[in-house]
Structure formats: C-alpha cells, structure tokens
Amino acid sequence: MAIFPPKERIWWNTPVEKTEVMWVTIALIWALVMFFMMPYWHLTGDQNLSNEAYKISADAYAEKTEKMAALYKVREEGDTGIPVVAPPAGSDVYMLGRLWEWWPVLELEAGKTYRLHLSSLDWQHGFSLLPENINIQVHPDYEMVVTVTPKNPGEYGIVCNEFCGAGHHTMVGKIYVK
Amino acid sequence: MSNDFRTCPDTGFKIHLPADKLIKWNAVTAIVFLLIGGIFGLLVALTRWPAVHILPPDLFYLALTAHGLDVLLVWVIFFEIALLYFTSAVLLNARLVGPKLGWLAYVLMLGGALMTNVAVLRGDSSVMFTSYVPMQAAPDFYLGIILFAVGALIGCGLFFATIIVAKKERTYEGSIPLVTFGALTAAIIAVFTILAGAAILVPTLFWSMGLIAHIDTLMYKVVWWAMGHSSQQINVAAHIAVWYAIAAILFGAKPLSEKVSRFAFLLYILFLQLASAHHLLVEPGLSSEYKIFNTSYALYLAVLASMIHGLTVPGAVEAAQRKKGFNKGLFEWLRKAPWGNPVFSGFAMSVVFFGFLGGISGVMMGTEQLNIIIHNTIYVPGHFHATVVTGTTLAFMALSYWLVPTLWQKELFLPGIAKWQPYLFGIGMALVSTFMMGAGTLGVPRRHWDISFADAAMGFDFPAAAYLMMGLNGISAIVAALGAMIFIINMVGTLLLGKDKVPAAAAPEEPVAPAAPPASAATSYGSAGTMEVPGTFVLALIFLVSFILYYFVNWKYLASVWGLS
Ligand code: HEM
Numbered sequence A: 001m002a003i004f005p006p007k008e009r010i011w012w013n014t015p016v017e018k019t020e021v022m023w024v025t026i027a028l029i030w031a032l033v034m035f036f037m038m039p040y041w042h043l044t045g046d047q048n049l050s051n052e053a054y055k056i057s058a059d060a061y062a063e064k065t066e067k068m069a070a071l072y073k074v075r076e077e078g079d080t081g082i083p084v085v086a087p088p089a090g091s092d093v094y095m096l097g098r099l100w101e102w103w104p105v106l107e108l109e110a111g112k113t114y115r116l117h118l119s120s121l122d123w124q125h126g127f128s129l130l131p132e133n134i135n136i137q138v139h140p141d142y143e144m145v146v147t148v149t150p151k152n153p154g155e156y157g158i159v160c161n162e163f164c165g166a167g168h169h170t171m172v173g174k175i176y177v178k
Numbered sequence B: 001m002s003n004d005f006r007t008c009p010d011t012g013f014k015i016h017l018p019a020d021k022l023i024k025w026n027a028v029t030a031i032v033f034l035l036i037g038g039i040f041g042l043l044v045a046l047t048r049w050p051a052v053h054i055l056p057p058d059l060f061y062l063a064l065t066a067h068g069l070d071v072l073l074v075w076v077i078f079f080e081i082a083l084l085y086f087t088s089a090v091l092l093n094a095r096l097v098g099p100k101l102g103w104l105a106y107v108l109m110l111g112g113a114l115m116t117n118v119a120v121l122r123g124d125s126s127v128m129f130t131s132y133v134p135m136q137a138a139p140d141f142y143l144g145i146i147l148f149a150v151g152a153l154i155g156c157g158l159f160f161a162t163i164i165v166a167k168k169e170r171t172y173e174g175s176i177p178l179v180t181f182g183a184l185t186a187a188i189i190a191v192f193t194i195l196a197g198a199a200i201l202v203p204t205l206f207w208s209m210g211l212i213a214h215i216d217t218l219m220y221k222v223v224w225w226a227m228g229h230s231s232q233q234i235n236v237a238a239h240i241a242v243w244y245a246i247a248a249i250l251f252g253a254k255p256l257s258e259k260v261s262r263f264a265f266l267l268y269i270l271f272l273q274l275a276s277a278h279h280l281l282v283e284p285g286l287s288s289e290y291k292i293f294n295t296s297y298a299l300y301l302a303v304l305a306s307m308i309h310g311l312t313v314p315g316a317v318e319a320a321q322r323k324k325g326f327n328k329g330l331f332e333w334l335r336k337a338p339w340g341n342p343v344f345s346g347f348a349m350s351v352v353f354f355g356f357l358g359g360i361s362g363v364m365m366g367t368e369q370l371n372i373i374i375h376n377t378i379y380v381p382g383h384f385h386a387t388v389v390t391g392t393t394l395a396f397m398a399l400s401y402w403l404v405p406t407l408w409q410k411e412l413f414l415p416g417i418a419k420w421q422p423y424l425f426g427i428g429m430a431l432v433s434t435f436m437m438g439a440g441t442l443g444v445p446r447r448h449w450d451i452s453f454a455d456a457a458m459g460f461d462f463p464a465a466a467y468l469m470m471g472l473n474g475i476s477a478i479v480a481a482l483g484a485m486i487f488i489i490n491m492v493g494t495l496l497l498g499k500d501k502v503p504a505a506a507a508p509e510e511p512v513a514p515a516a517p518p519a520s521a522a523t524s525y526g527s528a529g530t531m532e533v534p535g536t537f538v539l540a541l542i543f544l545v546s547f548i549l550y551y552f553v554n555w556k557y558l559a560s561v562w563g564l565s
C-alpha cells in the first residue's frame, strides 16, 4: 500500500505489468509528436511569432509612431479625434499601448503584409486582436516586430487583456482591413 | 519520549502529539482561507456575469487580487504544509523534528498572509497576485508574501529533517512509502520555488521602497514564473500523492509498480525548473528555441509523468477492487466503488477533471504557437480552475473527509450532505472551467471588469455566445461556491460540534475499512500475458483520443487566423 513502505524491499527489481509498459510507450510517443509539432509549424505553418525585438525607450518609440501617423494619416475618428493611419503595404507599421488606449487606429489591406511594431509607453498591456483572437504581450522598453498578413476585410477590435490599472477595461483600439 | 505519542485507533499509526497539533492548525487555517478566498472568488464571478456585474471596477480588481492570493497561495500552501507533516511524521510513525520551529513557520505564514491581505484590502495594492512590474504595490504586499514563503521553507526543512531522523531512529523498514515519496517530490520542488521567489520578490520589495530604481519587465516575468510555474508543479505532486493515499486508505490499493510510479515523480523533479516559458510564449525578446525547449519540459517528459500517474492511480484502484471480486466486465470495479463516500467521489472527480479538463487544455495552450490564440484570455483561468481547483483543491477536500475525523477522532458533523458536497463543488467547478474556456476561445479577456466596454471611447462587440458563457459561468460559480461553503461548514462543524468517535468506526458512510493491513491487499503483478487492469486501460485510451483530437482541432483553428511571422 502506498501509505506504507513497499513490501518488496527491492522494489526497483520487480517486473512491470504489461499495461503499464504499453501506456508509457504510447504516452512517450505522443509526447514526442507534440514536441515536434512546434518546430514543424515553424517550417510549414503560417502563424509563428517572430523573435525580432529591440530595446527601446518610451520616448523614442513614441516619436517613431507619431512620425508614421503624421505621414500616413487619412482622417480622424470619434470624440477623441484619434488619427486613422493607412501606411503602404509592406511598410513598417507602429502601434503603441499606453494608459488606456491603443494608438493610432490602423487601416490595412487584406492579403498584404506589414511589419507591425508593438511597444508600451508605461505599463504592460495585452494586444488582443478580435475576433481573430491573436494575443501578444506588450512590454515597455521592448519593441516587438511581427509580420502580419490580414485575411478578411472588416473592422477589428484590439482589447487590452493584460491588467493595467483602474482603466484597463476601457482600453480598446481598432484596425480596419480593406 | 514515548508518552509524546498516541496510537490512532483507526489506522494503527503512532502519532507524535506535537505533529498532530501542527497538522490540525495548519489544516484548519488553510480551510479558513479557502472560505475567505472563496467569497472573493464568488464576488469576482458574479461581477463577470454581465447581467449581474455586482462590484464596481476598483473593488473588482481588489477582490480578484485577494482571491488569487488567498486561494492559490494561502489555502493551498497551508494545506500542503499539513500534508508534509502528515506524510513524514505520521506515515513514518516518527517524531516531528523541531515542533517549535514548526510553530515559528506557522506564525510567519499566518502573519505574512494577514499582512498581504491588509495591503490588498487597503486598496493600494490591487496588482493581481502576479504583481507584474512596473505596476507597483505597497511594500507590505511583497513583505507579507516573503514572510509567508520563509515560513513555508521552514516547514519543508522540518519535513526533510523528520524523514532523515526517522530513518536513523528506524521507525520504518526499507524505503519510504510512495505517498511520502510524492510529498518529498513536492517539498524538493518547493525549495526551488521559494528560492526563485526570493530572487524576484526581494528586489521588488526594495524597488517598492525606493531603494532600487528599475526592474526590467521581461526579467521580472522570467524569474517570477520560475517560482509561479514550479509552485503549480508542487500542487500536482502533492495532490497526486494524495490520490495514492486515498486509493490506499479506501481500497488498500497497492501501486501497480512502485518503480514506475516513483520514476514518474522523479521526472517532476528533473524537469521542475522547466515549463515556466509557457507563461511567456508571446513575450518579446525570447527566442523560439528557448520557448520550445522550455515550454515542453524538454520533451514533454513531465507531461509523460502525469500521464503515467493518470494510469497507475485508477489502475491501483481497479486492481484492488478486482482482488476483492469485482471482476465482471470492464467496469464493475468502478460501478461498485463507494460513490456515496465523499473521500471516493472527490478523489474520482479530481482524477478525471484534472486529466480531461486541466491536463489537455494546459498542454494545448502551452504549445508555442497555439498560445497565440489563448494568451491572457479567460481560457487561462478556465484551465487552471480545472487543475488547481477540481484537481488539487478537490483532492485535498476528499482527503479532509478522512483526515479530519480520523485525527480529531470525531464523527463527521453532517454526513448526509457530505455525500453530495463533492458533486456540487466538483461539477460546479468543472462547469466554471468549461465556460471560462469557452468564453476564452471567443476572445473574452481575463481580469477584465466590463466586456461591454460601456465606459470606453471605442468598443468591441462580443458575440452573444460570449455573454451567455459568462452568465453560465456565474451560475456554475454559485453552485461551486455553495459546495465550498458546505465543505467548510462540515469541517469546522466536525471540529467544534462533532460527536466523539466510537473507536473502530470507519470512515464516513460506506463500510470500507480505512486501512486494511498491508498484507491483505498485497497483490503481485508481472503475470505476463494477462492484462490486469483492462478497465483503466480503456479509460486511458479514451483520454488519449480526446487529447489528440482536441490538440489538432486547435492547430486547425490557429491555421485559420491572420498570417504571422
Ligand atoms: C468558489 C470557488 C471559486 C470561484 C467561484 C472562482 C472563480 C474565479 C473567477 C471568476 C476568476 C476570475 C477570472 C478573471 O476575471 O480573470 C478567478 C480567478 C482565479 N482563481 Fe478562482 N474561483 C474559485 C476558487 C478558486 C480556488 C480554490 C483557487 C485556487 C486553489 C482559485 C484560483 C484562482 C486564481 C489563481 C485566479 C486568478 C487571479 C488573477 O487573475 O490574478 N480559485 N476565480
């Protein structure tokens, strides 16, 4: 019994029952399959996060984002007058998170590829692109670059899903895909 | 010396009185914090039910911080310290080394828990139990956790010392019991966990006092999860030890193979420091090679270990039941099990829900790329309520139904309702998990006060299904909370109002001998050619098929989202 010392003193020499051997073998094979799925998807799959990231100061990142916004702004939106920015396909696109907004609004084209940069000016935020349900953690002082290819036209929400203080639940952004 | 011991009339164990007292106080304190944390949990769930939305935002984030801390940290770890004393001193018939230090540990843990609770309730430390920098809590928030951890570390030290002294004083023959071995696994992992915790929380404390200027956000998470993840590995090792204990107590079950079960525990120790990356799969600045190697515990070898226990625990029960003559077909052993005994029903649901709900979802979302469609959605709390609540908490509850009446020699306060309690709590919580996971696949964020975004400048419309799931989650949370309350009332009632036990009375309900003498249940295996536990094997195959299907369905879902590279 498991609450008493093993009855066979030399328990490590007792034979193992067949069912157990079979199960351990099957489970080990499954473990290896799951392991190799990850490198396999890096080679063949279309959804892999890049490892491209840089250290950057909040000021420097804000400056880059504002520069892009000024260059490609197409209109303003809503009560806040947040700029809607339509950068050319293939270009570097910046979005920043800060208490409590995603800035600016982006307008992208379906089927085109962009280098999307993400960083925070203050606390950590969670970039959750909905309804796609693509989720990326956004840190201050780190600039992450992800190459994205929007699939279908429509209006996408960006909900913050990392707790970032009192106004966390009001932090929503937008991406339009044409 | 010898009058420091009493002999347990139910089990025959020689119980060291100072150990007895420490086990009782740690267990009761645990249960009180389950009550406090459970109330916060219910408030959180009711707030996340959009139609009810009971708390304002500041109190919601406060309650969520308190909930995480009081249940995950305080309830679970106090109970585990009680388990460490039980599996060393009691199971080895030994004296607990340094009971005075045991009380010091207790006071540190209780004081620390109270200090952190006060900081949270004051309202200036609603940073969630993860306290990610640069969000800052008051210094006493971190200090309380540190004191708590120091206490727990002392408890682990006493456990190691007790095992060593017991060996020297020859209070047992041969190797330590499997259950103690499982607890030893948990304690070894705990030491690593607490050291990692110190490495991150001590600097963070200094930072909150203004002594350190800056803490890197990514470094914080990497080290914090070295603690946070391994602490979950402690829980797994501890509740699997409890599973083996319950199988032995109720059925006189013997492990199918000591060698295989111990090897599986050993795998936990070998890979304990890995897998922390499954919390970091979508962070900037970490390479894919690191993520893949780490998140999979090298090659999923700790997952392999859990799958082994998943077979050997029910397998041990099946073998013992068949030995008793429940041999008809594949499942007579299971049908004729004592389903009305809360020790058994809690144990059985713990095994099933931990594996099917918690295990499968955990491995899925711990896959590097699949994490992209899961990270920080409410799927994540859905997953860990299956592991740490229907798995760990339910296993601890089940054991308590045996442990509390046995240690205190009292009759259970409300034996009738105790039959139902594991079902209320277990099924209620399984539904909580399921609905949170369902809402998470629709993108509902975790730790979020208002998914209708009423106060936001821009919004996003979640589908009606998301609202429905959050509502069903609220209803299930009420059922689960009711189950938790009944458990607490029953335990506290047993202590304060329970009738003294008539010696030789067995565990509640069903006349199952609490501890059959070892020889009666000793079965020997290795009879090549015949499969001894076909029922369990069929169940394990059903598990495997569900696992494979669910795993690949999620890859298919991933393939449908925007291209990312
Ligand atoms: C009556 C029982 C319980 C109910 C109704 C409940 C419900 C919930 C809900 C609704 C959430 C919030 C999800 C979110 O908004 O992100 C949550 C979070 C959590 N729960 Fe529970 N829970 C219960 C018991 C437990 C137990 C026993 C444990 C641990 C042993 C636990 C551990 C946690 C943790 C660690 C969190 C995460 C807190 C955070 O995100 O900071 N819960 N719970």
Ligand SMILES: [Cu+2]
Pocket: A097, A098, A100, A124, A125, A126, A160, A161, A162, A163, A164, A168, A171
């Ligand atoms: Cu945010």
Ligand SMILES: [Cu+2]
Pocket: A125, A126, A160, A161, A162, A163, A164, A165, A168, A169, A171
């Ligand atoms: Cu946020």
